[in-house]
Amino acid sequence: MKSIAIIGAGISGLYLANLFKGNKDYKVTIYEKKNLTESNEGYGIQLSVNSVEHLNKIGFDSLTEEEKFHPKKIDFYDLKNSKKICDLEISKFNLENCKYTALKRSKLLQFLIDGLGDEIIKYNYSINQIEYGKDATNLTFNNGDKKTCDYLIISDGVFSKGRSLISANKSNAIYNNFIAIRGNISKENYQNICDENVSLFLGSDFHYVVYPLDKDENFNFIGILKYKLNSNEQKNHKLFDENYFIKSIKNKLSQKIPLRIFEKIQNIKLFPVFVSKNFIKPPNNTFLVGDAFFAFPPSFAQGASQSIEGAHELYESILNNNNFFNMRTKRVKMINRRSNFNQFAFHLSNPVMIFFRNILMKYLVKNENFLKSYLGKIYKN
Ligand SMILES: Cc1cc2nc3c(=O)[nH]c(=O)nc-3n(C[C@H](O)[C@H](O)[C@H](O)COP(=O)(O)OP(=O)(O)OC[C@H]3O[C@@H](n4cnc5c(N)ncnc54)[C@H](O)[C@@H]3O)c2cc1C
Secondary structure (H helix, E strand, O other), X not given: OEEEEEEOOOHHHHHHHHHHHOOOOEEEEEEOOOOOOOOOOOOEEEEOHHHHHHHHOOOHHXXXXXXXXXXXXXXXXXXXXXXXXXXXXXXXXXXXXXXXXXXXHXXXXXXXXXXXXXXXXXXXXXXXXXXXXXXXXXXXXXXXXXXXEOEEEEOOOOOOHHHHHHOOOOOXXXXXXEEEEEEEEEHHHOOOOOOOOEEEEEEOOEEEEEEEOOOOXXXXXXXXXXXXXXXXXXXXXXXXXXXXXXXXXXXXHHHHOOHHHHOOOEEEEEEEEEEOOOOOOOOOOEEEOHHHOOOOOHHHOXXXXXXXXXXXXXXXXXXXXXXXXXXXXXXXXXXXHHHHHHHHHHOOOOHHHHHHHHHHHHHHOOOHHHHHHXXXXXXXX
């Protein structure tokens, strides 16, 4: 039996452990730095059909319809005048039991944890050192504990310590001059939007998305705001919890969206958006997955979906001895290009460019060939 050590109990690590758990040839253990997996009750996550298809293989379709939301369309609005630009029928990529899904992040994590026995996740284990022996990989954790494994899977997120360790700190994610603003807002504050859809508002250097998470009365709010940080601010991990900083971002947000909406957003939390700039090819029997493999700009909502898809690909590659790194790199590059393009198009400031963008969008969202190529290549594995 081969031993597999997974670093990080996030979406990719938990999903991968669920796959290996059912395979008698492998013994899997997850080492997680926190003392309990972060739940972030209330905040949402969107999953496109490419990841839902994989999640269904471990029973995700057994969650009740009350616990999730399946949007029919994405409605695009111009933030300046709140007028609808166009809509994109996202549900056309759905399969019978496999639909574009939004749900609480905590619900997804709990589902993934419930699939594993008590013994599989070891909490309070932060990776400190990775050494390669002749027959096994040796791991040292911050609590002094040492472990060995046949396969090492690094899934510790965008600020991956594991990735830093195997690349001698040469490959850290970089700040991409955007801040993600997460919150909740009651549906009653939006009279003119369709609550069967995801609503996406495009503004200058800013866009935001609202959508329901389940059958309750709240929308998930997620805004992406252009904001430069100096190098000291980028290194200050406490900055995003400091009251003065939160206040200054709220102030900027209040200038971007109507005050009646701004004043009703609750539980605001800020995240700096860090993205990857390059790929790291790890040594034999070591693999990166999820944001540790590559972190995208958030404008295609593919981070979690790619974490799941990548974990599934890795599982198959280990079983069949395929070249995971080459396959994943090719796909990630394609999705990263589209995410960067979306970010550019969503945040235009020049009125002439906005005028032409809106005309083009109206045409493209109804063009089957474009949809098949731009979205279909991502949503269909
Ligand atoms: C505001 C926001 C909204 C988002 N919305 C969406 C969305 O709608 N759709 C979508 O697809 N994606 C979304 N994403 C992106 C998505 O959340 C990530 O891409 C995804 O969570 C990455 O999964 P992961 O498993 O790679 O890492 P994570 O889920 O970040 O998990 C990493 C885990 O590793 C642990 N860890 C960290 N360091 C160590 C260490 N040294 N030792 C041991 N363990 C460690 C962490 O505690 C954590 O549990 C969003 C991200 C943000 C910030």
